[in-house]
Amino acid sequence: MDMLRRPFVGTVIQTKTLNRQLIRVTVTSPELNRFEYCGPDQLVRVFLPPHPEAELVLPKTEAWWPELQSMDENQRPVLRNYTVRSLDPVARTMNIDFVIHSEHAGPGSTWAVNAIRGDRIGLLSDGADYQPPEDTDWQLLIGDETALPAIASIIEQLPPDARALAFVEVGDREDELPIARHPGVRFHWLHRGDTSPGNSDVVLRRLRETPLPTGRAYAWVAGESSLVTSVRRHLVAERGLEKLQVYFCGYWRRMETPT
Ligand SMILES: Cc1cc2nc3c(=O)[nH]c(=O)nc-3n(C[C@H](O)[C@H](O)[C@H](O)COP(=O)(O)OP(=O)(O)OC[C@H]3O[C@@H](n4cnc5c(N)ncnc54)[C@H](O)[C@@H]3O)c2cc1C
Structure with a gap:
């Protein structure tokens, strides 16, 4: 067809x-x-x-x-x-x-x-980008609510033996949604609380203090532009991932409020 x-x-x-x-x-x-x-x-x-x-x-x-x-x-x-x-x-x-x-x-x-x-x-x-290489041992899925539709779908479609760590930023506990259960996925909701969307560093702070699994990683990172670039920088500069191991995409950009 x-x-x-x-x-x-x-x-x-x-x-x-x-x-x-x-x-x-x-x-x-x-x-x-x-x-x-x-x-x-x-x-x-x-x-x-x-x-x-x-x-x-x-x-x-x-x-x-x-x-x-x-x-x-x-x-x-x-x-x-x-x-x-x-x-x-x-x-x-x-x-x-x-x-x-x-x-x-x-x-x-x-x-x-x-x-x-x-x-x-x-x-x-208009296409899709998520594509973990064959030799991937574990995956890191990171984003805010604009990336949640993709992250939820990725988890639903993971093969049974896949392993993944997911961090998704939302406002508060009441903004959490049901996510498919997968035995290899550790899913973490992170709350920005009263901070406005696109202004929180809750994801980066949590990532910094999280020990990452060993083996070859594939990271998929999307959401507000500054969240995405800071996470990518951290993964490459401080966690030793190669640039090719990190897919990243700014899904939207915070508008600076004029002072
Ligand atoms: C591949 C891809 C997939 C995406 N998937 C989804 C999806 O499934 N669901 C989804 O909701 N979005 C998704 N997005 C993001 C979505 O395209 C943008 O959020 C889009 O800008 C929304 O359009 P809008 O007309 O509501 O806002 P726009 O008119 O585009 O936004 C206006 C401007 O306001 C600013 N702005 C918006 N919100 C805020 C805020 N809270 N604080 C400060 N400034 C702000 C931004 O600078 C923005 O440029 C995706 C983006 C990409 C690239």
Whole structure:
């Protein structure tokens, strides 16, 4: 079956508040059986109407990027990056977990908060990055709530004999979500408390004091940009991991508040 390489329309069938910061949106489309799923941190490009009353107009071809750029500003959809939390190609449904950046709600957060059954968005598969090499002995999974959909999916898809250590930053205990049990995974929720998202060093502090397993590591690190770069620096400079052993990606960047 040919996989879709152009954006297509997904229709909201359900939304569910998971915690104070996360909303799960379930979308359906007759074309979801042709969505290319490459791995547990699968990137889905989400095309949103440019404003709430606007009709959703999508680029029509595989050359979607230049098409998007040449669209009239009033029509051009807003593009954001999300992770496929789960995909059911038979039922043709997909779950996407949206973090609500409440202090600086952008178009993605705002759309998710207001989404109702029948709303339409554009979807496009754009690859996945999680790829532990064959000789990996253990894995380190680190992120904040924007990376939680990927980390939860990685754990669900780990082979039974895999070993992993996971650290996920959330606001507080009440923001923790159910995570699949795996005998080889030690999962740690870390709480930033009253510190605003993107401003906490709770992950780095915990990592510094954690003895790491022996053997060859593969680290997957995503979330707010400064969290990601500081963790990567620590792993390479202080823990002796080779740069190639660390996948890292800034999923969002904290906006500096003008003083
Ligand atoms: C591969 C990949 C996968 C991703 N998967 C997911 C996912 O599954 N779920 C998810 O929620 N996100 C995910 N993200 C992150 C998501 O793309 C960004 O958070 C995105 O910016 C959200 O869009 P928005 O319109 O809500 O906010 P934007 O308009 O993009 O944000 C506005 C700006 O405000 C700032 N800002 C936002 N929040 C804060 C804050 N709390 N404090 C200070 N400044 C802030 C940032 O500087 C940002 O540039 C992913 C990103 C990538 C690259």
